[in-house]
Amino acid sequence: MGLTYESPVLFDRFHSPSRGLLDKADVFSNIEQTVSTNNGTYELIVGADSQLRSRGTFFAIVITLIQQGRGGMFFYHKFQERRYTSLQQRIFQEAMYAVNLASELRQYLREHEIDLPIRLHFDIGKNGPTRKFIQQLLSLAETNHFRAEIKPYSFCASTIADKFTK
Template sequence: MGLTSANTLFDRFHSPTRGLLAKEEVFSHIEHTISSIGGPFEIIVGADSQLKSRGTFFALVITVIRPGHGGTFFYHKFQERRYSSLQQRIFQEAMYAVGLATEVRQYLRDRHLDTPIRLHFDIGTNGPTRKFIQSLLSLAETNHFRAEIKPNSFCASTIADKYTK
């Protein structure tokens, strides 16, 4: 896996059940799922990163959940330069999550679907990331998203975390 350029970011996602998909296929699948199956859905976007000697490894995840009936997820992983600052990495994760959530929201709005989208940040009240909580929650609010942190941010702290290893 080489370095990812801005032009190819978010272009391909993996699905545990469907394999490798283009971003448009992921969005179309989300649209079809929401519009064809009754009941409310939740969409959650999260990100995580792992600092390694060769660079910073990121994973972005979109989860689609039908409460009480399960769900599915799609992930995109990539490598960038080495972010040695924890603050840089955490804020980069958040910016990627906000950008992807904004794309999903616009895609669904263009198709007259109004499904809430939440953000999950891999930060919490324990540990060194606690000092970023207010800034990231404000970032989410400014972009009209509700956000959650640990221990409720499973999309980032569990699913995305798995794919940064």
């Protein structure tokens, strides 16, 4: 069975625990301003998670900005799609959403002359049924010029995004 990529969901609105509901442009601008005005080393991570329910598949995609040694902030977007019964299709859909959003963010940062690498966090690991997707998803990240991490290091997907799919 071949995988199909669904038409892209528009991630236009994000929630921030500290800033409330924001347009994507405001999220990107917020990241730009934070990195530009504060000294320090930053990490930018994009991750996604999903949960299969009877009414459909619930997704959450998260952008996390961490200032090493000083904490951070995150922004999330939740949405529901059709029911993906195939674990492989659901995991790959999560990954594609993360890659697409990270690519948009990278383009924005480049246009604003900010050199900040973006990592991807995938909600897969060496234990359990997702282990068979590790190589394919790491290759997907590398092909798109991103570094990716899996469990137990992929907290943006497996902890933060997971919280918002429940």
